[in-house]
Amino acid sequence: QADPAITELQPWMRYLGEGVDARPYGHPSEHEAHVVRRNVEWLTADPVSSVNFTPLHELDGIITPNGLCFERHHAGIAEVDPAQHRLMINGLVDTPLVFTMADLMRFPRVNRVHFLECAANSGMEWAGAQLNGCQYTHGMIHNVMYTGVPLRLLLEEAGVKTGGKWLLAEGADASAMTRSIPMEKALDDCLVAFKMNGEALRPEQGYPVRLVVPGWEGNMWVKWLRRLEVGDQPWEHREETSKYTDLLDNGRARKWTWEMDAKSVITNPSPQAPITHGRGPLVITGVAWSGRGTVPRVDVTTDGGVTWHEARMSGPSMDKSMHRFYYEMDWDGAPLLLQSRAMDSTGYVQPTKDMLRQVRGENSIYHNNGIQTWAVNANGEAENVEIS
Amino acid sequence: PAHADENTADTAPMEGNSDAAAGTDVVQAAADALEATGTQLSREGGFGLGRRALEAEVAAWDIDIRPDGTGLPEGSGDVWTGEEVWVENCAMCHGDFGEAVGRWPVIAGGWDTLDRKDPVKTVGSYWPYLSTVYDYIHRAMPFGNAQSLEPDQVYALTAYILYLNNVVEDDFELSRDTFLDVEMPNADGFFPDDRAEAELAQWRTEPCMENCKDAVEITMRARVLDVTPEGEADAVETAAEAPAEAVSATDMATDGNATELEVAEAEAETPREDTVAVEAVPAEEVAALDPELVASGEKLFRQCQACHAVGEGADNKVGPQLNGVVGRTAGSVDGFRYSSALEDANAEGLIWNHETLAAYLEDPRGYMPGTKMSFRGLRDTADRDAIIAFLASHGQ
Structure with missing residues (x-):
């Protein structure tokens, strides 16, 4: 039978489409309307102080489109007028300074691709498999090219005094988000960024300016950045004491767990992206990242970890950036137990969830980088499971 | 504030820089790294950009408090004053005794739960520094009305929270002078990141590739x-x-x-359906709705959204949902626990019309003493008209 998609004249083949004035700022095809950030409503008291999730299973390559980068706010999206925005540097500096956005644009700027992962990514999975979809289990991450001024240049402009060992970054939203950052990191690779993937930051990502703290937990990447204070001690504010500390089994908690451990996840197939084509060629793909460097290698298993295969890395491999991997196979229709295992440039191998629980217990919430398992049945449907 | 005379600085543990990317152009990676740090872009003597921050400007923004008390303003507050401030500003989310309403954070209790399943992390059970409490209340609370409390009120609230957590007696007064006398129960409960020793070394091993286990079973779905x-x-x-x-x-x-x-x-x-018997909105009010006024009211309504929902599917939050509020009897939304002030107004048959809403919105506590609504009020007549027009546009 001839394919009507070929034999019938489709409307778009016959009639004129919209002109160049119709979409001055483009948007995705209406057929992609399901590709959106999603919230898990029962997680928090109010969407004003909550999180939504990047649809990783709908994306490929390593760059996250700006409109799909997960959001986490503590007092809603601040709608900042860039003309009224100021960045202040004060504290243990030779000259306290105020910059306008125009001032910031006159410093030398650089371009860097980095992942931003919330420390709570996969946090709901500490006690066991709970959410069906890599969007929910792993979607508190995005990977973007930032354009910004090296933080070092701004600090040098103010002149950090000898005792200046710590930096407090503060946001301009109604939560006035603060985090303490050691000066060594501030002078190393942090950026004060105003562009993402070439365009201005989105309001929900800190427009007009945010801090970029490569490889470190997302909460430190202060959005709507308005102030940098240099001090001789950490501030131990709410986000770095009562939150973003890792409570261990013995009731004591790790603090300053800034670096994100190496991690990976298979994005396809996954619960939201089942196999629909039956037997034959199957593309298994996913992403991997490490806060300590690059990810030169990812292994994939289809039998729950009895046998592993080295996956094919594809696309640029950059420091503290997301990496894309593929493993192609012929699917025979038998059930699969899929896992991926990242190995970063320091030799760190992504642990299993049980290995993490042995060291940290089940109350940690943050920094769950354990290996994810999807059980694919004979119909191609995938489920979030844990295995022995 | 950045500096204290007593310097007992912790120092930041830092990992060594990671190895250069294996299999990539090492020279290029090194150049990129140099660029990213800005070292190759620095200019001797700086760029001469920006201007000196004035003292008044630094004072306006530099609100942070440190564990040693650096940054605390003059002032004081006692437990009972704190309770009054708490009831007016905090209890609607955090509960009368810090037990929390719904999913809002629990503030008190949870002692001896940190090493158990489902630990309860509160100021008393978990927070290591009192300075964090003062800093955060002033910085971000009440939710949706940040930095609105006076120093004496923040001291009083902090004292009340300590009292709720059995850290101080009810005759306690907190001030800058007594601040450092307070010992937080979990002050010693934290230690710096030790993953390098506790985890990294043992997980940097060559991974198994074949015959890694005998059998596999699904243990949880x-x-x-x-x-x-x-x-x-x-x-x-x-x-x-x-x-x-x-x-x-x-x-x-x-x-x-x-x-x-x-x-x-x-x-x-939380009721899933609006079962309120909504009285009809007077026709003239609907007819009078000016789209621009409604639009401007929608923007102003942002300051209400932390507590009130309106529109399709709106549920009660900290405050009642507001669909059909213009024209309905005060205190009449099913499933919402009103203050006795609103219950009385309901019994007396107070109707929310333009006049009564305007008076309430101008000065909530002046118009309705005892209301739980912690809103400071709208001074501007035009703002009140806009919000009321916006609410009237949501008739059902």
Whole structure:
């Protein structure tokens, strides 16, 4: 039978489409309307102080489109007028300074691709498999090219005094988000960024300016950045004491767990992206990242970890950036137990969830980088499971 | 504030720089890294950009408090004054005794739970520094009305929270002078990141590739809990039903700290349908709605959204949902626990019309003494008119 998609004249083949004035700022095809950030409503008291999730299973390559980068706010999206925005540097500096956005644009700027992962990514999975979809289990991450001024240049402009060992970054939203950052990191690779993937930051990502703290937990990447204070001690504010500390089994908690451990996840197939084509060629793909460097290698298993295969890395491999991997196979229709295992440039191998629980217990919430398992049945449907 | 005379600085542990990317152009990677740090872009003597911050400007923004008390303003407050401020500004979310309403953070209790399943992390059980309490209240609370409290009120609230947590007696007064006398119960409960020793070394091994285990069994399935949101259409329903089953679900690391059982209860209290008998909006008010005024009211309504929902599917939050509020009897939304002031107004048959709403919005506590609404009020007549027009546009 001839394919009507070929034999019938489709409307778009016959009639004129919209002109160049119709979409001055483009948007995705209406057929992609399901590709959106999603919230898990029962997680928090109010969407004003909550999180939504990047649809990783709908994306490929390593760059996250700006409109799909997960959001986490503590007092809603601040709608900042860039003309009224100021960045202040004060504290243990030779000259306290105020910059306008125009001032910031006159410093030398650089371009860097980095992942931003919330420390709570996969946090709901500490006690066991709970959410069906890599969007929910792993979607508190995005990977973007930032354009910004090296933080070092701004600090040098103010002149950090000898005792200046710590930096407090503060946001301009109604939560006035603060985090303490050691000066060594501030002078190393942090950026004060105003562009993402070439365009201005989105309001929900800190427009007009945010801090970029490569490889470190997302909460430190202060959005709507308005102030940098240099001090001789950490501030131990709410986000770095009562939150973003890792409570261990013995009731004591790790603090300053800034670096994100190496991690990976298979994005396809996954619960939201089942196999629909039956037997034959199957593309298994996913992403991997490490806060300590690059990810030169990812292994994939289809039998729950009895046998592993080295996956094919594809696309640029950059420091503290997301990496894309593929493993192609012929699917025979038998059930699969899929896992991926990242190995970063320091030799760190992504642990299993049980290995993490042995060291940290089940109350940690943050920094769950354990290996994810999807059980694919004979119909191609995938489920979030844990295995022995 | 950045500097104290007593310098007992902790120092930041830092990992060594990671190895250059294996298999990539090492020279290019090194050049990129140099550029990223800005070292190759520095200019001797600086760029001469920006201007000196004035003292008044630094003072206006430099509100942070440090563990040693650096940054604390003059002032003081006692436990009982703190209770009054708490009831007016905090109790609607955090509960009268810090036990929390719905999924809002629990402030008191939870002692001796940190090493158990589902620990309750409160100021008393978990927070290591008192300075953090003062800093955060002033910085971000009340939710949706940040930096609105005076130093004496913040001291009083901090004292009340300590009292709720059995850290001080009821005759305690907190001030800059007594601040450092307070010992937080979990002050010694934290230690710096030790993953390098505790984990990294043992996990840097060559991974197994073949015959890694004898057998594999599925030990747990996510669908047993069934808490995953599905399509947009049934998302609300899923959210409402899910938590009741998710009793072993891990506490999410966001502001909502309630256990899932509490969540389920909170959801159960929330009506899913608007069962309020809404009185008809007077025709002239509907006819008089000016689209521009409604639009400007919608923007102004942002300051109300932390507590009130309006529009399709609006539920009660900290405050009642506001669909059809213009024209309905005060204190009449089903399933919302009103203050006795609003209950009295309801009994007396007070109708929310333009006049009464305007008076309430101008000065909530002046017009309705005893209301739980912590809103400071709208001084500007035009702002009040705009918000009322916006609310009137949501008749049902």
